[in-house]
Amino acid sequence: MSKKARISPRKSPKQQRSQGLVETILTATTRILTKGGYETATTNRVAEIAGVSIGSLYQYFPNKEALIGAVIDRTVEGNVRKVERELKKLGDEPIEEALRLIIRMAFEMYMGNRPLFRVMFEQAPRLERVQNIFRARRHIAGLLGALLESYGIHPRNRELTMFVLMNGALGVIQTAVFDFPEGVADQDMIDEIVRLVMGYLKELKNP
Amino acid sequence: MSKKARISPRKSPKQQRSQGLVETILTATTRILTKGGYETATTNRVAEIAGVSIGSLYQYFPNKEALIGAVIDRTVEGNVRKVERELKKLGDEPIEEALRLIIRMAFEMYMGNRPLFRVMFEQAPRLERVQNIFRARRHIAGLLGALLESYGIHPRNRELTMFVLMNGALGVIQTAVFDFPEGVADQDMIDEIVRLVMGYLKELKNP
Amino acid sequence: MSKKARISPRKSPKQQRSQGLVETILTATTRILTKGGYETATTNRVAEIAGVSIGSLYQYFPNKEALIGAVIDRTVEGNVRKVERELKKLGDEPIEEALRLIIRMAFEMYMGNRPLFRVMFEQAPRLERVQNIFRARRHIAGLLGALLESYGIHPRNRELTMFVLMNGALGVIQTAVFDFPEGVADQDMIDEIVRLVMGYLKELKNP
Amino acid sequence: MSKKARISPRKSPKQQRSQGLVETILTATTRILTKGGYETATTNRVAEIAGVSIGSLYQYFPNKEALIGAVIDRTVEGNVRKVERELKKLGDEPIEEALRLIIRMAFEMYMGNRPLFRVMFEQAPRLERVQNIFRARRHIAGLLGALLESYGIHPRNRELTMFVLMNGALGVIQTAVFDFPEGVADQDMIDEIVRLVMGYLKELKNP
DNA sequence: CATGAATGAGAATTCATTCAT
DNA sequence: AATGAATGAATTCTCATTCAT
Numbered sequence: 001m002s003k004k005a006r007i008s009p010r011k012s013p014k015q016q017r018s019q020g021l022v023e024t025i026l027t028a029t030t031r032i033l034t035k036g037g038y039e040t041a042t043t044n045r046v047a048e049i050a051g052v053s054i055g056s057l058y059q060y061f062p063n064k065e066a067l068i069g070a071v072i073d074r075t076v077e078g079n080v081r082k083v084e085r086e087l088k089k090l091g092d093e094p095i096e097e098a099l100r101l102i103i104r105m106a107f108e109m110y111m112g113n114r115p116l117f118r119v120m121f122e123q124a125p126r127l128e129r130v131q132n133i134f135r136a137r138r139h140i141a142g143l144l145g146a147l148l149e150s151y152g153i154h155p156r157n158r159e160l161t162m163f164v165l166m167n168g169a170l171g172v173i174q175t176a177v178f179d180f181p182e183g184v185a186d187q188d189m190i191d192e193i194v195r196l197v198m199g200y201l202k203e204l205k206n207p
Numbered sequence: 208m209s210k211k212a213r214i215s216p217r218k219s220p221k222q223q224r225s226q227g228l229v230e231t232i233l234t235a236t237t238r239i240l241t242k243g244g245y246e247t248a249t250t251n252r253v254a255e256i257a258g259v260s261i262g263s264l265y266q267y268f269p270n271k272e273a274l275i276g277a278v279i280d281r282t283v284e285g286n287v288r289k290v291e292r293e294l295k296k297l298g299d300e301p302i303e304e305a306l307r308l309i310i311r312m313a314f315e316m317y318m319g320n321r322p323l324f325r326v327m328f329e330q331a332p333r334l335e336r337v338q339n340i341f342r343a344r345r346h347i348a349g350l351l352g353a354l355l356e357s358y359g360i361h362p363r364n365r366e367l368t369m370f371v372l373m374n375g376a377l378g379v380i381q382t383a384v385f386d387f388p389e390g391v392a393d394q395d396m397i398d399e400i401v402r403l404v405m406g407y408l409k410e411l412k413n414p
Numbered sequence: 415m416s417k418k419a420r421i422s423p424r425k426s427p428k429q430q431r432s433q434g435l436v437e438t439i440l441t442a443t444t445r446i447l448t449k450g451g452y453e454t455a456t457t458n459r460v461a462e463i464a465g466v467s468i469g470s471l472y473q474y475f476p477n478k479e480a481l482i483g484a485v486i487d488r489t490v491e492g493n494v495r496k497v498e499r500e501l502k503k504l505g506d507e508p509i510e511e512a513l514r515l516i517i518r519m520a521f522e523m524y525m526g527n528r529p530l531f532r533v534m535f536e537q538a539p540r541l542e543r544v545q546n547i548f549r550a551r552r553h554i555a556g557l558l559g560a561l562l563e564s565y566g567i568h569p570r571n572r573e574l575t576m577f578v579l580m581n582g583a584l585g586v587i588q589t590a591v592f593d594f595p596e597g598v599a600d601q602d603m604i605d606e607i608v609r610l611v612m613g614y615l616k617e618l619k620n621p
Numbered sequence: 622m623s624k625k626a627r628i629s630p631r632k633s634p635k636q637q638r639s640q641g642l643v644e645t646i647l648t649a650t651t652r653i654l655t656k657g658g659y660e661t662a663t664t665n666r667v668a669e670i671a672g673v674s675i676g677s678l679y680q681y682f683p684n685k686e687a688l689i690g691a692v693i694d695r696t697v698e699g700n701v702r703k704v705e706r707e708l709k710k711l712g713d714e715p716i717e718e719a720l721r722l723i724i725r726m727a728f729e730m731y732m733g734n735r736p737l738f739r740v741m742f743e744q745a746p747r748l749e750r751v752q753n754i755f756r757a758r759r760h761i762a763g764l765l766g767a768l769l770e771s772y773g774i775h776p777r778n779r780e781l782t783m784f785v786l787m788n789g790a791l792g793v794i795q796t797a798v799f800d801f802p803e804g805v806a807d808q809d810m811i812d813e814i815v816r817l818v819m820g821y822l823k824e825l826k827n828p
Numbered sequence: 829c830a831t832g833a834a835t836g837a838g839a840a841t842t843c844a845t846t847c848a849t
Numbered sequence: 850a851a852t853g854a855a856t857g858a859a860t861t862c863t864c865a866t867t868c869a870t
Binding site for chain 1: 244246325328329332333337341344364366367368370371372374375376377378379381382383385386388391395396399400402403405406407408409410411
């Protein structure tokens with residue numbers, strides 16, 4: 001039995017019925033993953049919760065990896081779209097305020113999906129999905145870079161700068177999601193991350 | 208009969224022979240984990256690679272979780288000790304230089320153990336080892352806090368500050384470990400993280 | 415996740431194929447139990463003998479206990495039904511003759527299933543099946559009590575009387591099954607048990 | 622690895638130390654068997670409880686079967702001796718009273734060792750120990766036969782009579798040990814068994 | 829003789845995947 | 850296409866037994 005299986009969906013479902021099926025399955029998988037983690041997400045259970053036969057599941061996902069991978073992709077894409085939407089909403093607020101809004105959004109996004117993020121982080125490597133995740137991050141970094149330019153900030157090495165800025169902030173958020181320091185209010189945490197980012201930006205100007 | 212199995216080693220190996228055995232098993236596990244990830248680390252395989260019978264393995268680790276947990280603990284402890292050692296070596300260099308040294312050390316530590324860190328981050332939650340990991344982080348954060356104080360830096364909320372500082376830097380490093388930006392030299396990355404941290408510290412003084 | 419596993423069948427087999435499967439598995443288990451005792455009845459062996467995959471076995475029995483338990487239940491129920499059938503056949507023969515028929519039936523039932531009865535007695539306690547067995551015994555005791563009443567025998571404490579009568583007779587039969595006295599004909603043994611029971615009944619009348 | 626192992630002790634221990642060792646091991650085994658049943662009586666556990674090394678245990682018992690077998694033998698022998706002692710104490714009481722005393726003794730013997738008797742009944746067959754048990758029963762049946770003769774009772778087929786008498790009474794007692802009827806006093810149960818036996822004896826005289 | 833660390837065959841159970849209907 | 854019963858390789862873990870010290 002070959003373990004080297006395809007990771008992309010077996011067929012691109014074009015008919016409505018299939019579309020719905022795929023959607024149902026992905027939603028069920030996401031829910032199970034969110035509730036019980038990877039261990040509880042057996043293919044049979046997914047099919048059962050989705051109200052679909054296990055055979056049908058395998059009609060659309062050649063194996064479990066493809067299924068989990070699709071969930072990750074869908075989640076990542078959804079998040080990217082959400083960020084894009086929020087960025088567009090931004091008006092002419094001062095840079096610090098804009099960053100605070102973005103950071104709060106990220107904070108809430110992670111906090112609201114703790115278990116799923118955990119699974120994503122756990123399983124993405126095995127599933128060769130990390131690249132997708134990192135591509136998404138780079139995409140968002142690009143958007144943020146443009147935002148900063150619009151505020152007149154032109155780092156020497158823009159890619160590197162955005163990498164540090166974004167992953168610095170996310171590093172704090174991610175850890176906070178798992179091990180939030182006692183006695184600290186969410187708001188204070190967000191303020192502090194803003195400080196980290198603002199300090200970095202100032203440092204770039206006057207090193 | 209409790210199915211909630213012990214997570215600590217079954218017997219504390221006091222005799223030389225056993226000491227060696229435990230060591231051998233942990234080393235083999237680490238190697239397998241490093242090479243092939245959690246999925247490849249079956250208990251039988253560990254025993255085989257360690258050149259030990261499966262029975263002996265279970266003589267010292269009541270179940271697989273305890274084994275993996277022990278590996279995580281051992282690694283965490285080793286890292287903590289290493290950091291402590293490096294911190295002691297620090298002399299009277301300017302603060303920026305001290306931070307650079309510490310950041311480089313962390314950078315190299317992660318880079319040199321990529322796969323193991325991945326497994327640790329993956330499995331720690333299931334094994335209730337996260338607390339150990341975070342405790343270790345907090346311990347180091349405390350040491351770093353003391354270091355900063357020795358440089359005359361007295362944050363208002365020291366715990367929160369150290370949390371942000373440390374996890375901000377580690378966030379960049381961790382991501383870099385998995386997705387290093389192309390065309391960037393290690394040295395540049397380290398410099399940039401130093402900038403992130405220094406900017407944050409200055410921001411604390413003059414907000 | 416409860417480790418206290420279900421003891422009842424995992425799914426109630428409604429389709430013909432499954433019905434047959436469950437039947438096949440139970441029959442195979444009974445045969446193995448009869449031939450080699452509990453120790454030889456490994457789940458894998460049962461599956462093999464039944465010509466069924468081990469997976470299928472676990473599809474219908476959540477664990478080994480449930481399997482053995484089902485065998486015991488099935489056997490007990492079968493025996494009860496058999497006794498009921500025989501009791502119905504009874505006509506207007508004199509009481510002694512009626513008892514002789516019943517005793518002979520019990521004698522033959524035990525004799526024909528020696529090893530299975532042994533396993534049942536061995537494993538029933540662990541499997542919490544004893545209650546079922548004793549309930550069955552009490553049920554039959556009730557039927558016998560009614561029979562006696564129809565012959566004008568009204569013991570003071572009917573439950574106790576039936577307990578002694580029935581288990582007295584069964585005690586002899588059970589031992590005989592394992593250690594039949596040499597030089598004694600089955601018929602003589604049965605006659606003697608009838609004497610034991612008749613003597614007891616007379617004693618009740620004229621103590 | 623041969624499963625057909627010796628069942629008799631590996632060596633007959635003649636030295637005091639060994640005698641004590643064997644005794645200690647048998648006692649520990651009995652205790653474990655009594656408390657937790659056969660499943661809990663692993664050889665390693667027996668050795669531990671006995672305060673003896675597992676190696677020493679195997680010095681005196683070639684395998685587990687021999688160990689359990691020895692426990693059964695010892696228990697059976699002890700019981701036989703106890704019965705003999707009690708029988709000797711009997712004076713010139715009327716036969717019914719003598720029988721009552723004996724039955725009460727048997728009743729108490731079983732009641733006081735429920736779990737051990739259960740194990741004996743379970744494991745004896747596998748261990749080819751049944752013969753010993755039945756031999757002991759026959760021995761006691763012989764003594765009881767002599768007792769009856771001393772009361773002027775001369776059954777036609779003495780062996781068969783004693784078989785029925787003894788196993789009839791024991792059948793009631795054994796079942797009572799596991800499933801005592803509610804609302805019945807021990808004393809009443811014993812009286813009823815006496816009635817069963819007395820009725821049988823009368824039946825022998827005037828059929 | 830005693831020790832107890834070491835052994836490894838074998839048992840129960842799971843779950844991704846297939847395929848006859 | 851859909852179904853879900855059936856499959857069986859693979860995994861964890863136990864415990865009787867051995868043998869070097």
